Amino acid sequence: MDIDQEAEENSRRVQVRFFTKLKPPLKVPATSIAIPSNLTRLGLSTVVNNLLEAGNPDWELEPFDFLIDGELVRMSLEKFLLAKGISAEKILEIEYIKAVAPRKEEEPSFHDDWVSAVDASSTRFIVTGCYDGLARLWNASGICTHILEGHSDGVASVGVINPEGAGAITVATASKDRTLRLWKVNIEEPIDNLIKTRAFKILRGHRGSVQSVAAQSSGEMVCSGSWDCTINLWRTNDGNDGDLTSVKKRKVNDQAEESQLEGEAVSTIVGHTQCVSSVVWPQRETIYSASWDHSVRRWDVETGKDLSAIFSGKVLSCIDVGGESSALIAAGGSDPILRIWDPRKPGTSAPVFQFSSHTSWVSACKWHKKSWFHLLSASYDGKVMLWDLRTAWPLAVIESHKDKVLCADWWKGDSVISGGADSKLCISSGIPVL
């Protein structure tokens, strides 16, 4: 009887060997062990934690995620092997990585109105745009340091032009009042109280609400997409060359005179037939744009011609380029599906990945800057989801918002920042992506 039971148990065991690319304290001995085949991710994680604890008594528990043949294990090992047709006879090589999930929920930063835009490309601060027409700068400890005021309508998009620049940094904001504004903020100087800043340059030219702004990586130019179906390119410099049209002087509090430059678009890219809802400028020569006319287009900056177009069939409201060699296009829009295209794939415009765990419109999507696999998406259903291309299920669902999430971004490589219609800016930190 006992022998039978044991034999049965043995038959359900698989020989595995754990390996990792993580640093030594997280490495387990490279011996193969037999584990029950009905273990799920949690069980595997426990096994690895036990192994680590055996070698290191003061080991703190750490959740892990497991990869077999480049795919994340999201069901019991038995089912996974069956589904993938992997033989259980051989020793199974299982790679483990740190589970990508937020470990900590920071205190939310409250705004006066809906948080419509966030940019966290700098590690030192966060820029947010708000429906009250103000853009705010938050330092790393979650304190509002600067308020950028000047827009007469809600800010739709913000972009940091030189995130790692020393001294003064430049921020571009796009607003529903049909203008873009450029701001110079000195974040180095110690701050004791809130500083209100005015824009040093106003970019006029759009004939509709400006929906999106993106800066060139060199910081010389920004591009913006608007409801007037065009993409405009603007210069960011404050010199007096070329595009400067007028200098408006105005008094600030009757004390100092401040000059405000006005700029005109360097060039206009026409091609979309409806609102250009999102633009990204990943390389010097190419701009990617997503539009309400259901297309994602790649533009050549020099000629202003579109190099390729992908049609999704749905209204697109967000786009990001990243992933494997920064070539994959992720876009979301008027349906709960986050789509990822590979433009290098010839002959097809079908998405290579479709993630459909949201229940409402996808409002934002962002690739992780360093990882090839990870991206986040925010949706009107109030959730921010972290995705890995190696599995169809979300890695983590962040449900800190009570209302629609309007914007989200990665910060410092290990945090997710999201702003929503509940006027909160939530920060989920401690995400070990790499």
Add this chain to the structure above:
Amino acid sequence: MDFSGFSEEIYLSFAISILLLLLVLESPWSNSASWLPLDFCLPTLPERRPALMGDSEVEPGSGQHQKLCFLGGCSGESLSESEASQSGSSGDESNSYRALPTQRTMMAWTTVMVKKIKVMALNNEGVEESDSSEDEVAPRNTIGDVPLEWYKDETHIGYDLAGKKIKKKERQDKLDSFLASADDSKNWLKVYDEYNDEEVEVTRQELKLVRRLLKGKAPHADFDPYASYVDWFKWDDAKHPLSNAPEPKRRFIPSKWESKKVVKLVRAIRLGLIKFDKPKEEQRFYPLWGDDSSSAEKANHLAYIPAPKPKLPGHEESYNPSLEYIPTQEEINSYQLMYDEDRPKFIPKRYTSLRSIPAYDNGVKDVFERCLDLYLCPRVRKKRINIDPESLKPKLPSRKDLKPYPVTCYLEYKGHKDAVMSISVEASGQWIASGSLDGTVRIWEVETGRCLRVWDIGEAVKSVAWNPLNELPVLAVSAGRDVLLLNTGFGDDEEQKKIRELLRVETPQAPDDSDNKGPVVSWLQDDKHDGIRLRHFKTVSSVEWHRKGDYFSTVMPADILLPLSKKHTQRIPFKLHGLPVSAVFHPTRSIFFVSTKKNVRVYDLWQQKFIKKLETGLREVSCIAVHPGGDNVIVGSREGKLCWFDMDLSSQPYRILKCHPKDLTNVAFHRSYPLFASCSEDCTAYVFHGTVYSDLNQNPLIVPLEILRGHTSSNGRGESFSTPSSYSLCWHLISFFCYGVMDCKFHPRQPWLFTAGADSVIKLYCH
């Protein structure tokens, strides 16, 4: 020519028949065939033999008969064969016939031939023609065709015509006979006739004949087979084209090919290759109680309709029915109160045995009445068409092929406190405006669902309409007796300046002109909302902009007005028959549609004349929408019906769709997609596909696509009236009649549908 069908036999028989016929026709004795060996030409006439044998003389007709037979036999060889094979009994004869003549018969034949030739030569010399068979020298022996070995041991060889025995000749010594033959130089001309036991000498003439025959020539030297043809027919002066040609022979002989065919068929039938229809089997069992009308025999009669069968007795007619069939006394009493027609004819009762049942009084009467029924009531056969109802449904394209169309609701615009009566989408599709019974007008951002602006009008808003021009973001709002033109504040500074100029009235007119001669509308400056207030003398139910954005129309239950945005007002110069319900502009031409409660009237505004009337046939029209092409109109009604008018087709509805169980509140066409929608008080909105073809011969295609649910019937709406005020009561009365979905509008560029619910929520349905 195809001779493949000819068998060798046929050739042979042909050759023989030709040869013999020649003989027969040529020679004067030809009519007699008795010289021919019987087993050669007359195989099936054994009964002739006794006559020949027994009778001392040959009957004159017998030869004729034989000749005919011979002719038939020669040309119709296959016929005789067919006869043979058919009869079967005479198979042996046919065999003997087939076989070649034996040695003996050959001999006999030769001798007979010699004799014949002799006679022929004789006749040739003397009488020219003689048909009589008496002239013929009959064979001495009359035994017929029997084997001579029967007479081997006898002294006689047979019998002569008188019946006397013919004695055998003395046998010559072999040596003597040899010597005699050696001596006699004419011995080679002598032939021994075994049959008659005599020697026959062939004369030179006969020898000639035989030689000619052997050569295959005509027996007579003076016969010219190649005589020149004498054309005996006078071709020239024939009055009638009738041919007097002699009947060809083929007319008298049975067709060989027919008989061949018959043989083929007979063989095929024997082998079972051809099958005949089986004789109809009489049905052994037939439904005794079946329906007579369905039987085939009855159907043969012209319009025979069988009498309906009388109802068969049931349980209650039993002599001892179960208790549940027995009516109680109360029931029996209640029968008395019934009408005669309704009263049951028969009241079940229980009897102990069948014997004790009393006679039925009404038996004769019942039969009589039935007879009367059968006789007086004409029976009519009802044509029941057996058609699959599914096949009658029109073939509609699959819904999958008609994508995109609004399906799911992802966004809700919440903020109103009472039923949303009207919505309007800005031309670019970035914002929508909504008017509600709570007295506010709101503008929402479509993308996020954020409320951007709120105006508190202070009166229940019936209708909002966004100016169709992009650069003129002005909102027309109807509330109570007023129509307000509101500046939405969108657009850049220049546009704002223009709008402000436009929305300024120089001389505010006081509405003191109460008499009818004065303007029905007074233009006032509204400072509170920074716009224009148009005060009408009656409540305004709807506002509609012209496509160019410089005119708009307002509808009052009493009249229709056309205010211009140049601060002029014009009442439409047409007589309406009935109260106007709603009005729309033609999307491309200067045509104006006004719907009254029953009909839709179409006017040309430019030429100021009435064009046509669309007869809806509906009880009460509630809404109207015009296809962006301009030639199709949909009209919704209070009874839940939707009429599609194709104005090129007729003034009658092209299609009437009865989808909603309750009143239709609004209908809408999509500007670019082939979609239209209707919303109703039953909390649903229906989305239809409606393609209009540019080909005039093709009717519009209408496919129902989707039912959009989600709005709730607003039961808890009374809470919003917690603050009592003077007019909230009358609002309450208005809102009392508001259920379900109050308005639906398509997004101008996306296949999305906005619905405004009486539950104070606006929903966006996306594809």
